Amino acid sequence: MGLYYKIVKKPWPYWVGGILLALLNISLLLITGSVWGVTTGLLYWGLFIIESLGANPASWYYFNVYSPGFRGGYTLILNPHSVLNIAIIIGALLAVLWANQYKFKKIKNMKQIFFALAGGILMGYGSRLSFGCNIGAYFSAIPSFSLHGWVFGVFIFVGAYIGTRILYKYII
Structure with a gap:
């Protein structure tokens, strides 16, 4: 190697x-x-x-x-x-x-397109509400000792768990 x-x-x-x-x-x-x-x-x-x-x-x-x-x-x-x-x-x-x-990957069905667009819109809207995405609201906030970074970190895990359950149940 x-x-x-x-x-x-x-x-x-x-x-x-x-x-x-x-x-x-x-x-x-x-x-x-x-x-x-x-x-x-x-x-x-x-x-x-x-x-x-x-x-x-x-x-x-x-x-x-x-x-x-x-x-x-x-x-x-x-x-x-x-x-x-x-x-x-x-x-x-x-x-x-x-x-x-x-x-390139083939798009499986219209449901995949719908969930991709809906997820992107919700993530974009949520990132403005939380003053940033996982980079700005988490990765840059925790080293700055900002409380909102820790709160964001807890709820990103909760959201990832729920999102994964939805993904497995309805899409995959």
Whole structure:
């Protein structure tokens, strides 16, 4: 077994992934001044589209109360969270291509499409209610000693348990 096989083909130990994620989170905090979050970048993608259609989301209640610093006029490249999301997508694509794991899967039925869309919408809505996804509300909150990270962690396990039961009962 060569070095290529160890790095590319063989799964890395969890502790290596944990250390790398911690170093990336620290680097992001030092470079941008904000912690790692994925859904904030996706929020700005949606705002970019909405502003392109002529709307003014800077005047909306959410941005006046929860994001008072939002002034609009963002481009996808000027927002560090957006750039990070693009890098995650490109990095994931390169990783599966490098490991020869890229493949298309056939959609089984319309129920699978429905549950995928419903789950995505509910997760997106929930991520705004909880002030972030599992990265921002959990991974970045616990090292900051924020109580909401621990509460999020407990309920993510409860939600994963319920979601798994639903998945096995109705989909798989």
